[in-house]
Amino acid sequence: MEKSALQALAQKDFMSRDELESIQLARLKNIVSHAYKNQALFRSRMQEKGLDDTCIKEMKDIQKLPFFKKVDLRDTYPFGLLSVPMEDIIRLQASSGTTGSPIVIAYTREDVACWQEATMRALMIAGIGSGDIIQNAYGYGLFTGGMGLHYGAEGLGATVLPISSGNTERQIKLMSDFGVTCISCTPSYFLHIIEKAKQLGYDFKKMKLRNGIFGAEPWTNEMRQRIEEESGIKAWDIYGLTEISGPGVAMDCPARTGLHMFEDLFYPEIIDPETGEALPDGTEGELVITTLHKFGMPMIRYRTRDISVIVKGECECGRTIRRIKRIDHRNDDMLIIRGVNVFPSQIEAALLTIPGVQPHYHIIVRRHGDLDTLEVQVELSAELFGDTIRSIEVIQKKIGNAIKSIIGLAVTVTPVEPGSLERSMGKAKRVTDLRNK
């Protein structure tokens, strides 16, 4: 793409609110009409509410529309929500389906282009472009991470190394040998890369790596800080989900006050997860996204189960597209322990406030009689392990207190050997729930 065309693309993030809102309204009308005509489930839900495709007069009318949930994708598996003829579909992607049957998303040529535009814009915010060598360590295949970042980086004229995830030693060798400037993967996998590189004697400060585009799993600010301290790179948070398109739905900016949502393509709302009522900007709730420009399988008012806030006010970076608060926990991840809501991210944040504690942890939930218990396994480092049992007991207590001060529950802290907890190449699995088993 020409430089001027790329500049024009980047400028979309800065258009006036009036212009943006008129694009949003026109696109919403169009997508509602398209889905009403072509997506049977949407049509029947609209009819149940006594609505038809002429109901959108202003943006606020979106609040009348029915919601879609992940279960709808499962119930209509594989192609029930397809809204164009199969001949117009050029790509299928699917989620891993760890919690049931997989979900499938079908893309038209225009949908793939729209997704590419979003990832290009996301990468441009991080200053990525021609001249960068991007090691794309997201998994390639049905998972949207690999292909999504690939198309975005290639669209910008960057050099893509489509290495996919896994084979960490080779990742590090090529990163060093090729002078890679940017890596994209899950934050937990990058942590593993940092650890392995140290073992192999590589010095990140001597490499050309400057930026990391991290997403596909919730992570905390404390984790970001740890990554940046240990590797010397800038860690950018990219947000996306398969149901909406893939990575590139929203992206960090240098101000780090939230992730800008490309809202001319993906329209955000925050709702009360209990009542479904739309909440004003600045209020925490469940993020709901409408794909304004996606035709193969439009998602109208899709409930993401991610908890966020639409950040009020203007961003100091000057972008006019709104921001969502970084998503460091998902509703799905919530554990209810003795009636208390606990998110793994809270435990992560507590752990990382203690110097020397490694960002490798695993949470085990058990039920003894009527009592739920939490065990947190933490990898010990030489720094933390003195030479006596007492030194370990001190650190156990320190970690336990830090966690208790955040979640309000006592936990058992189990020190484990370094490298003994499973390293993830993709999305990290932080919790084993042994209740009801």
Add this chain to the structure above:
Amino acid sequence: METVKQLSLFLENKPGHVYSICKTLGEAGINIYTLTLADTAQFGILRLIVEDAEASKALLEKEGFIVNIAEVLAVRIDNQPGRLAQVAEILNKEGINVEYVYAFANRHIFLYRVDDTEKAYQKLISNGFCVLSSHELFNTNK
């Protein structure tokens, strides 16, 4: 001051751990002079005396273990009633805390890890005890 370098390894309570450590050192031709294992319900600490502590540490770290080196005092104590009490008394009088102590089984040499190594060393020497250097410890063993 003469001290001996001791390796401390953090171990989860898993079968086969001590074996793999001993095997790693054995295959590298490193002799273990003595060892002691302290354990709790959740984990254990293995302490080892080897001739080349630094090289052994590097070797075991490569195997993924957490290894720290601590300075301990190797004190020769005659096999007579009251001699151990005498050492304990000296340390107690000086307010020196013994973190742990263990022995070379057949040599009347005890390894003391204390919170004030320098002071303990001086007091033991001035009370006529023989505190061995690494050189003495390893060479009298052969």
